[in-house]
Amino acid sequence: MVDSYEPARQRNGFASRSAMETPHATSIPFNRPHSSEHELDYLAEAIGQGRTAGDGPFTRRASQLLKELTGAGCVLLTTSCTDALEMSAVLLDIQPGDEVIMPSFTFMSAANAFVLRGGVPVFVDCRADTLNLDERLVEGAITARTRAIVVVHYGGVGCEMEAITGLAERYGLALIEDNAHGLGGSYRGRPLGSFGCMATQSFHETKNIQCGEGGALLVNDTELLARAEVIREKGTDRSRFFRGQVDKYRWIDVGSSYLLSDVLAALLTSQLESFDKIQARRQAIWHRYHGELADWAAENGVSQPMVPDGCMQPAHLYYLLLPDMRNRQALIGHLAEEGVQATFHYQPLHTAPAGVRYGRVAAGGCPVSEQIAERLIRLPLFAGLAEMDVARVIEAVRAFEVS
Numbered sequence: 440m441v442d443s444y445e446p447a448r449q450r451n452g453f454a455s456r457s458a459m460e461t462p463h464a465t466s467i468p469f470n471r472p473h474s475s476e477h478e479l480d481y482l483a484e485a486i487g488q489g490r491t492a493g494d495g496p497f498t499r500r501a502s503q504l505l506k507e508l509t510g511a512g513c514v515l516l517t518t519s520c521t522d523a524l525e526m527s528a529v530l531l532d533i534q535p536g537d538e539v540i541m542p543s544f545t546f547m548s549a550a551n552a553f554v555l556r557g558g559v560p561v562f563v564d565c566r567a568d569t570l571n572l573d574e575r576l577v578e579g580a581i582t583a584r585t586r587a588i589v590v591v592h593y594g595g596v597g598c599e600m601e602a603i604t605g606l607a608e609r610y611g612l613a614l615i616e617d618n619a620h621g622l623g624g625s626y627r628g629r630p631l632g633s634f635g636c637m638a639t640q641s642f643h644e645t646k647n648i649q650c651g652e653g654g655a656l657l658v659n660d661t662e663l664l665a666r667a668e669v670i671r672e673k674g675t676d677r678s679r680f681f682r683g684q685v686d687k688y689r690w691i692d693v694g695s696s697y698l699l700s701d702v703l704a705a706l707l708t709s710q711l712e713s714f715d716k717i718q719a720r721r722q723a724i725w726h727r728y729h730g731e732l733a734d735w736a737a738e739n740g741v742s743q744p745m746v747p748d749g750c751m752q753p754a755h756l757y758y759l760l761l762p763d764m765r766n767r768q769a770l771i772g773h774l775a776e777e778g779v780q781a782t783f784h785y786q787p788l789h790t791a792p793a794g795v796r797y798g799r800v801a802a803g804g805c806p807v808s809e810q811i812a813e814r815l816i817r818l819p820l821f822a823g824l825a826e827m828d829v830a831r832v833i834e835a836v837r838a839f840e841v842s
Contacts, residue, residue, distance in 0.1 A: 466778040467832060472644040472651070473822040475713035478706055485705035493698025494678070497705040502655075504711040505640070508623065509632040511657035513664050515671055516699040516707070520619050520641035520654035524552035526697060527615050527637045527656065529670050530663050531587055533558040540580050541589040542572040543789040543800070544808040549589050549617050550788055550798060560798040561585070562789035564805040568745045569593065570815075573807070574602040580801035581606075587613040590635070595753040596746055597626030600634045615639070618657075622648060623718055623753035636660035642707055647717060647755055647822075650707040653699050670694040720822040721754035724829055728757045728818060731833050739841040757818050758784070759836075764813035766841050771816060777835040781816050 485497055493516070502514040517523045533539070535557030541549050543562035550560040561580050566573045570593040577588060588607055590598045607614040614634065619641035621631035632638035637660070642653035656671075658664050668678045674694030679685045699707075710717070729743060736743050742760035746752050761767040767783065774781045787808040788794040818832055 467780065467819050467824070467828050469780040469782050469817070469819050470645050471821045471823050472649050473647075473710070473713075473717055475709040475717070477709040477712065481705035481709050482702060485702045488701075491700055491702050493700055493704075494681070495701030495704065497701045497708050498699065501704045501708045501711055504708065504714075505655060505657075508630070508711070508714065509638075509640075509657055510630045511632060511638065511659055512661055513658040513667075515656045515658065515667060515697075516704060517654040517656055517671065517697045518699055519652055520617070520639050520643070521548040521552070522695075522697045523639035523654045523656040524548055524615075524617065525555060525695075526667065526670055527639065528552045528556045528558065529693060530637065530667055531613050533586060536584060537586045538582060538584045539587045539589060540577060540585060540801075542591055542808070543787040543794070543805040544570060544593070544785050544811060545591045545617065545788065546619070546785060547788060547791070547793070549591065550794065553587075554793075554797045558586070559584075560788070560794070561801055562787075562794065562798055562805055562808075563801045564803065564807045565593070565811065567807050567811070569596050569598075569747065570811055571596065571598040572603070574599040574606075576801060576803065577603065577606055579803075581610055581612070585610070585612060587615055589615045589617055591617040591619075592621035592624060592631050594744060594758065595621040595624040595631070595755040596744070597621070597624060597631050597750045600626050600629075604634055613637075616657075619643075619646065620755040621753060622646070623714070624755075625751045627749045632657050633659060636663065642710075647721060647753060648707070648710045648714060650699075650703040650710065653703050653707060666692065671697045717822045718753060720824075721820065724820055724824055725752075725754035725757050727829055728820075728833065732759070732836060735837045739839075741841065754820070757820050759816050759818070760811065760814045761816060762814065762841060767814050767816050769842075770836070770839050773839045774832075774835050777831070777838075779819065779832050779835050781818055783812070784815050784817055785812060787812050 505514045533556040537558045538561050539553045540561045544565040563576050616635040616638035618632040618638045624631040638657040640655040642650045658667050669692045674692045675688045677688040680688035740762050789800045
C-alpha cells in the first residue's frame with residue numbers, strides 16, 4: 440500500500456509553514472500512517488466475505504490480539520477512543536453534578552465524555568517530569584461528589600498507578616485509563632490499560648497501531664461487561680441474540696452505535712500482527728533522538744522526556760521542552776525552513792472556553808500544565824521514518840541555538 444500524508448498546519452493561533460511549502464524538495468512530515476504487511480489482502484477478504492458491519496471475523500481476531508497484548512478482561516472495538524470514553528461515562532451512570540478528576544494537560548475527549556452526561560471535570564495539574572497527572576494533588580481534589588479518576592499515560596509513560604489505585608480504592612472511586620498513547624507500555628511489569636475498571640485505546644492514524652479511525656474499550660471489571668455490550672449495540676441485547684442466548688433482541692437500555700466496521704477491523708488486525716516490527720522501529724528512532732540530542736539539550740537548557748524506573752514507554756511520541764514559548768516557536772519555524780514538520784501539543788483544558796464553562800480547577804490551579812503547553816515541541820516519529828531522515832531531524836535540531 441502506498442502511503443500518502445498531507446501535513447496538518449499548526450493550529451490554535453500558531454501559524455507555520457506546511458512542510459509542503461518549505462524550500463526543500465523532500466520534506467519530513469510529522470506523521471505518516473504505517474502500512475503493514477497483509478492490509479490489502481485482509482481488506483479484500485473483509486469486503487469479499489459479504490459482511491462488512493461490526494463484530495465480524497476480523498473484529499474477533501483484532502479483539503483477541505488486543506486482549507493478549509493488554510491483559511484486559513474483555514476488548515470491545517469502537518469507532519474511536521472518544522466513543523470508548525463516552526461508553527465509560529454511560530457505564531458509570533454519571534449524573535448531572537457528578538465530578539470526575541482528570542489532568543488538564545490532555546485531549547478534550549476525556550472531558551467531553553463526562554460533560555455530555557452532565558458531569559463536571561475537575562482539572563488537576565500535571566507533573567513537571569513525566570507530564571502525567573500529579574498523583575500528589577489528586578486527594579486534595581476529591582469531594583463528596585467525586586465519582587471517578589481518569590488517568591492519561593502521556594507519551595505512553597505510565598502514571599504513578601500504585602498511588603492512584605490506592606486512592607481510588609480508599610475513596611471508592613472508579614478508575615479509568617485513557618491509554619490512547621500507551622499501547623505496549625507497562626508500569627512495574629504490568630501492561631498499561633490493565634489497572635482501571637475500564638481503559639480506552641485509540642487507533643487514529645497518528646497512533647502506533649492505526650486503522651484510520653478506531654478505538655477500543657477494555658473492560659477489566661466483569662460486572663460491567665454485560666451492560667457494556669448493550670450500550671455498544673444501541674442499547675439492545677443484539678450481541679446475546681447473535682450468540683443464540685435470546686430468541687430476539689430488544690431495546691433494553693441507553694446506548695448508541697459504537698461498533699467498528701469489520702473492514703477497519705481487518706486493517707487493525709494486520710497492524711496488530713505487525714506490532715513487534717512497528718514497535719522495534721519506533722523504539723530505535725526514539726532512542727536515537729534521546730541519545731544524539733542529549734548534549735545539545737543540556738547545552739541549551741532543553742528538557743528531554745523522563746521515563747521513571749519501572750516504566751516501559753512504547754515510543755508513541757518524542758518531545759522536547761524549550762525554555763519558553765518564544766524559543767519553542769522559533770524552533771518550529773527553524774525546522775520548517777529545514778523541511779521538518781514539528782508541532783506543539785495539548786492546550787490546557789482548564790483555560791479552554793468549554794473547560795471554563797463546564798469544569799472546575801482543583802485548588803492551586805494548573806501552573807505546570809500552562810507552562811508545559813507553551814514550551815513543548817514534538818518531533819517526527821513514525822515507523823516509516825528513514826534513517827537518513829532521522830539524521831536530518833537531529834541535524835536540524837542541533838543547528839538551533841536557544842537565545
